[in-house]
Amino acid sequence: MHIVLEAAGDGGVRATGLDESDEPRFTEEFPRGRLPEWVAAHADGPRWVWDDTARWYPRLLDAGVRVERCTDLRLCHAVLRRALATARSRLATAEPNGWDRLETQGPDDGGLFRIGDETAQLDAVAEFRLQREAVAQADGGRLGLLLAAESAGALIAAELTFAGVPWRADVHDRILTGMLGPRPAPGMRPARLAELLGELRERFGSPDLNPDSPPELLRGLRRAGISVSSTRSWELKRVEHPGIPALLEYKKLSRLASANGWQWLDSWVRDGRFTPVYVPGGVVTGRWASNGGGALQLPAQVRDAVRADDGWKLIVADAAQLEPRVLAGLSGDLAMARAAQGADLYSGMVESGAVQTREQAKYGMLGAMYGGTRGESGRMVPRLGKAYPRALGLVEAAARAGERGESVSSLLGRSSPRPGTTWPALGDVDDQAEADERERRARSDNRAWGRFTRNFVVQSTAAEWALCWMAALRNRLWTLGSGTLRERPHLAFFLHDEVLVHSPAGLADEVAEHVRQTAAEAGRLLFGAFPIEFPVTVSVVDSYADAK
DNA sequence: GACCACCGCGCG
DNA sequence: AAAGCGCGCGGTGGTC
Numbered sequence: 001m002h003i004v005l006e007a008a009g010d011g012g013v014r015a016t017g018l019d020e021s022d023e024p025r026f027t028e029e030f031p032r033g034r035l036p037e038w039v040a041a042h043a044d045g046p047r048w049v050w051d052d053t054a055r056w057y058p059r060l061l062d063a064g065v066r067v068e069r070c071t072d073l074r075l076c077h078a079v080l081r082r083a084l085a086t087a088r089s090r091l092a093t094a095e096p097n098g099w100d101r102l103e104t105q106g107p108d109d110g111g112l113f114r115i116g117d118e119t120a121q122l123d124a125v126a127e128f129r130l131q132r133e134a135v136a137q138a139d140g141g142r143l144g145l146l147l148a149a150e151s152a153g154a155l156i157a158a159e160l161t162f163a164g165v166p167w168r169a170d171v172h173d174r175i176l177t178g179m180l181g182p183r184p185a186p187g188m189r190p191a192r193l194a195e196l197l198g199e200l201r202e203r204f205g206s207p208d209l210n211p212d213s214p215p216e217l218l219r220g221l222r223r224a225g226i227s228v229s230s231t232r233s234w235e236l237k238r239v240e241h242p243g244i245p246a247l248l249e250y251k252k253l254s255r256l257a258s259a260n261g262w263q264w265l266d267s268w269v270r271d272g273r274f275t276p277v278y279v280p281g282g283v284v285t286g287r288w289a290s291n292g293g294g295a296l297q298l299p300a301q302v303r304d305a306v307r308a309d310d311g312w313k314l315i316v317a318d319a320a321q322l323e324p325r326v327l328a329g330l331s332g333d334l335a336m337a338r339a340a341q342g343a344d345l346y347s348g349m350v351e352s353g354a355v356q357t358r359e360q361a362k363y364g365m366l367g368a369m370y371g372g373t374r375g376e377s378g379r380m381v382p383r384l385g386k387a388y389p390r391a392l393g394l395v396e397a398a399a400r401a402g403e404r405g406e407s408v409s410s411l412l413g414r415s416s417p418r419p420g421t422t423w424p425a426l427g428d429v430d431d432q433a434e435a436d437e438r439e440r441r442a443r444s445d446n447r448a449w450g451r452f453t454r455n456f457v458v459q460s461t462a463a464e465w466a467l468c469w470m471a472a473l474r475n476r477l478w479t480l481g482s483g484t485l486r487e488r489p490h491l492a493f494f495l496h497d498e499v500l501v502h503s504p505a506g507l508a509d510e511v512a513e514h515v516r517q518t519a520a521e522a523g524r525l526l527f528g529a530f531p532i533e534f535p536v537t538v539s540v541v542d543s544y545a546d547a548k
Numbered sequence: 549g550a551c552c553a554c555c556g557c558g559c560g
Numbered sequence: 561a562a563a564g565c566g567c568g569c570g571g572t573g574g575t576c
Binding site: 215230231232233251252255256287294295296297298299300301322323459495496497498 | 555556559560
């Protein structure tokens, strides 16, 4: 059973129930204030269909209503418009319409039903039927599963924001004070930074050196006789000069102060929770992005501020070597799957004799998946190609396809965008040097796009695995404990291949077991009987900083 | 003052 | 130790 929810006139909601053949069985209109109770009354688990989860679900959550499953038409539309498997469908061949321009909105910007003229005209029932038709006709991929996973991700994202990351502002402040000195007056430099500034100005003999400005800093360093091409830390680390340690520490600490300092704390932490906004499908590969607060870049330095509530625990779970394992499954490479049978894939590669050291295995795999050509990484790729021809062959083929300007697809059928078509006409260049330069640029752009498509097949399939893992885990967590979402064990944070569950202490071990089981379940869902394992490292802790 | 490109660096 | 992929964000310094 599907129930489509749409905005109706006068701030009302129209609900259309569809049967197994997607034929309307009922239509009902009611005021939007009644939405939570109306949804709650349909507890038999229909799949709710709506334009944008971020616009509908937060209000339901606020009213204490959780839904089991949904179809997020905006996200699904984006997948189907681009997927190779649905390229010939009516949905994909139509001119771009409102669904392509529909931007996700939170419940706060524009309100649930004041969503602009264009959006108000979108017909969710018609769009839903077009999507179903496209999926039914698809000649490849497993798009039904992908759309379900994508939509489950949208529910999870809203629930993560609703729950928030448990955050101890007092601990965060203690960390900052320990590293930077006490909180300075607004606009003032923290004491430790002021001290370092004085020191490095003295050591570089440059009383007004400004390390906050890369161009100025570069000039200052050159005046001091240091020849570097940039002011990046890794380049400065190679320089022997008495001022360098102070400069590096200054850069490190000023980064902490500006990105995750007291200002950040004031802006993003309220009532013991950090509540980031996640953007499911925000990355071309299907990974999530985030909006504000830098949720996906929380530095290790401040993770100790993430603390379970009293009587609760954090269950921190990290999928070990997710991308290479995904590549083994995607390519059906039995030799690589065998190397992955222990807890550590890279050691398994060494034991099988493919390479000599764990480091070689690790950097070689990175090179294979990212398109590395230089250094240790580039040297190892051919060796891995001999040991794992199927796996390496798959990423090579993806790179060649990208260089030819073709799309590539994930396991479930998410397809990459086509490269931008900025080919200059050959005829309009009469200068040979100019023509050569363009030729060189074009080749370099092609190779860069090949590295993108090479990585796309792995990163996007890994994102699918992670969605399946989380969706299964979300369902299990709901069956533990009782009460509202925040009273039961619930997902509190997600970072590509890592999840954090906040749980009453008494249920923590049970949660840990479910985390492991659902990881295995996600592997079977994607790769069937193919023998590739997805071990997760699970820690039950009070502080995020104590994980693993 | 608003906007934008670039740098540098945090995360996976 | 960095390189090859994907991001977001704060600061600077340029343009309009």
